[in-house]
Amino acid sequence: MTQPLTRRDLLSRAAGTVGAAVIGSSKGSAQTQSNDTTKSPGGPPTELGLRSPHERLLRPTSGSNVSRTPHQDLFGSITPSDLHYERHHAGVPEIDPVGYQLLVHGMVERPTIFTLDDLKRFPAVSRIAFLECSGNYGRNAGPDSKPEQICGLTSQSEWTGVALSTLLREVGASSDATWLVAEGQDAAVMTRSVPMEKAWNDAMVAYGQNGEPIRPAQGYPARLFLPGWEGNANVKWLRRIELADRPFMTREETSKYTDPLADGTARQFSFVFDARSIITKPAYPETIEPGWVEIRGIAWSGRGTIARVEISSDGGRSWTNARLQEPVLPKAHVRFRHLWNWDGTNTEIMSRAVDETGYVQPSRDALRAARGRRARGYHLNPVTAWTIRPDGRVFYKEEPPW
Amino acid sequence: MVRRQRTVAITIAGVLIIAAASHGQTRTSGSDYPERFGFGRAATHGEIDAWDIDVMPDGHGLPAGEGTAATGAGIYLRLCASCHGREGEGATAAPLVGADPESTPPFGPRYEAWRGDRPDVPYTIGNYWPYAATLYDYINRAMPSNAPGSLDADQVYGLVAWLLAKNGLISNDAIMNAETLPTVDMPARGIFVPVER
Numbered sequence: 001m002t003q004p005l006t007r008r009d010l011l012s013r014a015a016g017t018v019g020a021a022v023i024g025s026s027k028g029s030a031q032t033q034s035n036d037t038t039k040s041p042g043g044p045p046t047e048l049g050l051r052s053p054h055e056r057l058l059r060p061t062s063g064s065n066v067s068r069t070p071h072q073d074l075f076g077s078i079t080p081s082d083l084h085y086e087r088h089h090a091g092v093p094e095i096d097p098v099g100y101q102l103l104v105h106g107m108v109e110r111p112t113i114f115t116l117d118d119l120k121r122f123p124a125v126s127r128i129a130f131l132e133c134s135g136n137y138g139r140n141a142g143p144d145s146k147p148e149q150i151c152g153l154t155s156q157s158e159w160t161g162v163a164l165s166t167l168l169r170e171v172g173a174s175s176d177a178t179w180l181v182a183e184g185q186d187a188a189v190m191t192r193s194v195p196m197e198k199a200w201n202d203a204m205v206a207y208g209q210n211g212e213p214i215r216p217a218q219g220y221p222a223r224l225f226l227p228g229w230e231g232n233a234n235v236k237w238l239r240r241i242e243l244a245d246r247p248f249m250t251r252e253e254t255s256k257y258t259d260p261l262a263d264g265t266a267r268q269f270s271f272v273f274d275a276r277s278i279i280t281k282p283a284y285p286e287t288i289e290p291g292w293v294e295i296r297g298i299a300w301s302g303r304g305t306i307a308r309v310e311i312s313s314d315g316g317r318s319w320t321n322a323r324l325q326e327p328v329l330p331k332a333h334v335r336f337r338h339l340w341n342w343d344g345t346n347t348e349i350m351s352r353a354v355d356e357t358g359y360v361q362p363s364r365d366a367l368r369a370a371r372g373r374r375a376r377g378y379h380l381n382p383v384t385a386w387t388i389r390p391d392g393r394v395f396y397k398e399e400p401p402w
Numbered sequence: 403m404v405r406r407q408r409t410v411a412i413t414i415a416g417v418l419i420i421a422a423a424s425h426g427q428t429r430t431s432g433s434d435y436p437e438r439f440g441f442g443r444a445a446t447h448g449e450i451d452a453w454d455i456d457v458m459p460d461g462h463g464l465p466a467g468e469g470t471a472a473t474g475a476g477i478y479l480r481l482c483a484s485c486h487g488r489e490g491e492g493a494t495a496a497p498l499v500g501a502d503p504e505s506t507p508p509f510g511p512r513y514e515a516w517r518g519d520r521p522d523v524p525y526t527i528g529n530y531w532p533y534a535a536t537l538y539d540y541i542n543r544a545m546p547s548n549a550p551g552s553l554d555a556d557q558v559y560g561l562v563a564w565l566l567a568k569n570g571l572i573s574n575d576a577i578m579n580a581e582t583l584p585t586v587d588m589p590a591r592g593i594f595v596p597v598e599r
Contacts, residue, residue: 090547103445103453111445118441170438181456187550189543191456240453249459251540255531258594264510266530268594374509374522 059083060148064091067217068152071280071298077325077333078128079155081210086217087133087153090187093237097221102205106180106242109172116221119207122162122170126208127227129331130156130300131218132273134230134257137380139402143387143395147280150384150396154300156333157218159225160208164199167241177243181250182224185239192233193247194226198271202227205238228302228331229271230379232257259379262372273302275361276381277309277336277353287392290344295322298333301355305329308354309336315348315385322351330356342388348397350385364399375402455543459533461584468579469560471567477557478564481546490568492524495547499568501528505589528569532594534586537562559583 051057057080059067067086069079086092097116105111136153138145177196184190194203206225207214214220219236226234232252247253247269259267277299282288299309305328310319322336336351353361364382368375385397457463479488486492490499500523502508503516507530508523523529527537542558544550553561563578571586572578578586 090544090550103450105445105450105454111450112442113445113449114442121441122439123435166435166439169435170442183453183456187544187547189455189550191539191543242454242456244458246458248456248539249533249536250456251536251544254533254536254594255525255527260507260509262510264507264512264593265595266507266593268596270597272597372509373514376525 057083059085060152061086065089066153068148069155071147071152071278072283072286074280075335077156077298077335078210079157081157081212081215081218084131084155084157084209084215084218085133085153087135087231088186088217088236089190092216093186094216095185095221095237100221102222102238103240104167104171104243105240106244107174107177108168108243109174110170112171114167116207119162119205119222122166124160124208125163125204126158126160127202127204128156128158128329129225129227130154130333131225131231131234132300134232134270134273134378137377137382139377139380139399141396141398143398144284145396146285147278147283151276151278153231154333156300157209158211159204159206160211161204161206161222161225164203164205164224165201167205168199173243176245178245179247180241180243181248182233182235182238183240183242184219184235184237186237190232190235190252191248191250192235192252193250193269194224194233194271195247195269196243198226198229226271228273228304230257230273233271257378258376260372260374260376262370270379271302273300273379274381275299275301275303275306275353275355275359277306277351277361278384279311279349279351279386282349282388282394283386284395286394288342288388288394289392290342293340293342295338295340295349295351297322297336297351299324299336299351299353300331300333301353301357301359302331303359304331304356306334306353307356307358309334310352310354311336311338311340311349312352313340313342313347313349316350319352344390344392346390347388348385349388350383350397352383368402373402455539457535457539457542459535459584461535461580464535464538464580464583465555466580467555467559468577469556469558469563470577471560471564471572471574473556474560474562474564477553477560481549481553482561485547490526490565497524498527498565500524500526501569501571501589507590507593526569527565528571528589530590532588532591533584534562534566534571534588535584537565538583 057073061067065088069083069085100116102114132154136151138150141149179193179195180199181191181193204225205222207222209218222238223236224234224238259270277297279295279297281296299306309322311322312319322338325335328334361383367382387395387397485495486498491497502523506512508525538558541561559578566572567574
């Protein structure tokens with residue numbers, strides 16, 4: 001774990017920069033000699049763009065199957081494709097698009113195999129939406145946790161593909177079919193059942209991500225995309241869709257991805273994400289100065305649009321509405337911002353999302369009361385807070401053990 | 403693998419009503435769409451059979467073959483124990499065995515009353531898997547994780563039998579096959595409630 005920067009560190013670094021600038025300013029230039037870019041031509045164009053070598057954006061990985069989006073380092077609402085979170089069940093398969101096939105069968109008139117070129121010939125659709133893993137809450141995060149460790153398993157892309165409804169009409173889907181199973185061609189041959197209502201409504205078979213082919217880690221060459229629904233059901237490396245009149249009850253929708261409740265029952269097929277938000281700045285490991293601070297973060301709901309995001313800068317005693325960056329899209333991360341004049345005293349800042357259905361993001365206590373002591377890690381979306389210390393250092397507000 | 407007959411046992415459609423407000427960003431029922439585009443080609447029975455490996459809770463899709471705890475024990479020790487523990491107690495991979503408390507999932511009021519000062523019970527096949535046939539489906543498609551899809555039907559039935567017997571759900575000499583496996587009574591069968599929406 002890297003040590004948080006102190007204000008003294010920052011001040012001494014700033015002083016060093018100023019000193020260098022003074023040395024290099026004998027001709028009155030505002031730039032040092034070493035970084036005066038105005039006196040010789042820059043580099044040529046390149047076939048593939050790269051980030052500035054001064055920027056080091058990385059997804060921290062954990063174990064063999066997870067990497068997280070560094071939300072504390074990002075602006076706006078689109079996640080760069082190479083920083084989209086990953087959650088795999090048996091690694092990332094290498095798939096040659098030339099041999100790729102998608103089989104659609106079961107309760108259909110015409111069992112059909114589509115190639116990738118076939119999928120791309122159909123009328124295309126695009127939408128900007130979040131994709132989130134249902135295990136996206138760092139339940140036991142300590143004070144030195146960044147936003148990526150609290151909720152780095154959600155990312156946002158513009159997804160492009162063919163509407164699943166278009167494929168269903170093409171194969172003559174039976175009106176008696178109520179469920180489909182989607183299957184991947186990874187080494188887990190991952191399967192999830194999806195109700196046909198969702199399949200007909202806004203599901204898509206996506207092959208594009210932010211204008212380019214989907215990245216291998218996100219399901220290249222084609223994946224199921226279910227706006228607003230838990231990532232696991234958005235089957236990657238999609239090879240087969242079978243229509244049926246009942247769910248398949250796969251391992252991933254029975255012993256996994258179900259939500260035990262305090263009353264002794266377990267919610268099954270809890271696909272949709274409830275509204276959630278998090279402040280991504282200021283956040284650990286930042287140090288802030290007294291005066292104006294723009295509090296920034298993201299909010300999203302699987303049920304539709306975010307109606308408002310409330311901010312508290314006094315530990316939850318009072319709340320004011322943040323500004324939402326347009327466009328506010330359904331089932332999408334929206335960027336919120338709130339201007340705050342910090343007086344240099346110890347406090348806590350937090351955000352609370354409300355979606356268009358009126359659903360209010362719950363407190364951790366309320367969530368724990370509903371889910372119980374033995375809740376698993378799925379679909380946990382509590383309000384989280386950052387502690388601001390008088391010296392300006394920001395830490396995650398650690399919660400008592402679940 | 404599905405036959406086109408209606409099965410009443412586990413139909414929970416109708417409970418699912420998608421939230422009324424539909425955001426039609428990806429809705430495409432364009433009036434200019436033809437009835438069919440004619441893209442793609444007919445799948446052959448052979449192609450479908452090669453990929454259609456799923457097994458339904460009622461046993462549809464289960465192949466011929468059989469196994470018992472005895473035939474599965476050696477396979478388990480050789481292929482599974484290094485990750486799941488010699489007795490299925492869990493190691494680098496999830497625990498598989500443990501049916502305590504009997505007929506109660508490892509959470510909720512009855513569990514808390516039973517637990518007292520005992521350490522918590524993990525989620526296992528014995529207390530959190532609602533369908534025995536799903537074991538066949540999952541092991542057959544995904545296990546062992548370093549060589550998925552490498553087991554034949556008798557081996558999978560043997561592993562399933564060993565796991566069910568270890569969890570106290572069948573006797574040690576019970577033969578698991580396409581007929582018997584779907585009839586195994588799973589303690590967690592009744593705890594799952596589909597979300598209404």
